[in-house]
Amino acid sequence: MMVFWAILALVVGVIVAVGLARMLGSSERAVSGSHNPQALSVVGSALLSSFILVTAFLIASTWSTYNTDRQHTYDEARSVTTAYWLAGKLQPADRDRVRAGLSMYTDQVIADDWPAMGRHQTSDTAAATLDALRVEVGAIKPATAADEQDRADVSAALDDLYSKRLIRAADVNYSMPSLLYLALVIAAVLLVAYPPLVGLTANLRNTVVLAGLGAMVGLGILIVIGLSHPYSEPLSIAPTAFRHALQQFTQING
Template sequence: MMVFWAIFSLVVGVVVAVVASVLLGRTERAASGAYNPQALSVIGSALLSSFILVTAFLIAGTWSTYNTDRQHTYDEARSATTAYWLAGKLPVADRDRVRGELTTYVNQVISRDWPAMGGHQTSDEANATLDGLRADVGAIRPADAAAEKKRADLAAALDDIYSKRLIRAADVNYDMPKVLYVALIIAAILLIGYPPLVGLTANGRNVVLLAGLGAMVGLGIFIVMALSHPYGEPLRIQPSAFRHALERFAQING
């Protein structure tokens, strides 16, 4: 899927560049070559700098957000593993019930949450499971102070999972300001359309060169758009952290 979208972005950039070159490179100005080289050089440099500035800012910002979102999934999975281990200190019946519900929750995060997060949502089913688990631990009546300490530690770990789940839910709905994407598209169009507008003739060599520029511009836009949606295709964050948590559950049981 990622390869498809990358190729698609390249093709779109090439098509836009070729069409612009053919349509705009046959004007009277293009044929006569009447222009001011110094002024056009300044304008061309400004357009290129504008595109580079906006693209670099968006790639840096979205890449940072992408890595932060991925780290948040590992933080939540680590808290789930801690809670699973702490549940082992409870009496056998409570231990097995809590561990079973924790396993159910993690499985629901993988199977329910992840598909929903692609649509900027989270799973109500996983939410309900975690809420029920916290309620069950809160209802445990320890026999003494030592047992209460163990229950309280587990409850705190579950609260930590809940807090980190809220952070992940917020990550799903975060996006860069829309005006930056508008600026990126405008800068890309001006950058590709500028050469034929100021006199680049539509011969084979020039069309090929402009097509290469269009391909790189299209690829830059693809990277920005892909990184802007960490839980959507084609560069979606995978639930690897929670799969590792399930492996750790099995190891703890062993």
């Protein structure tokens, strides 16, 4: 899937660049070659610097957010594993119910939450499972003070898991300001359109070079958009942390 989106971005960039070359590279100024080299150099450098500045800022910002969101999934997975381990201190019947609920929640995060997060939503089913589990642990009636402490430990672990889930839900709905994307697109179009606009003729060699520029610009825009939506294609974060948690459940049981 990642290869498909990368190829699509390259193709779109090439089409835009070639189209601009054909439209603007056939003008009278382009054919005659009349231009001011000093002025063109200044303007061209300014356009290139603008695109690099906007792209670098967006990639740095979205990459940081992307890594933070991925780290949050591992934090939540560690919380569910901790709760699963602490549930082993409960009485056998309570332990089995709580661990079964945690396994169900983890399965639902993978099967239900992840597809929903690609649509900037979270699964109501997984949320309901976690809420019911917290209520169930709160309703346990320990026979001794030691049992009460064990129940309190599990309850605190579930509260921590709930907080981590809320953080992940907030990550899903975060997005970069639209104005930044608009600035990126405008800078990209001006950068690709500038050479034919000021005199680059639309011959085969120049068109191929401009197509390469358009492809790289398109790929840069794809990277920015992909990183800014970490749970959607083409750079979506996988539920690896929760799959690993399920493996740890098996190890704990063993």
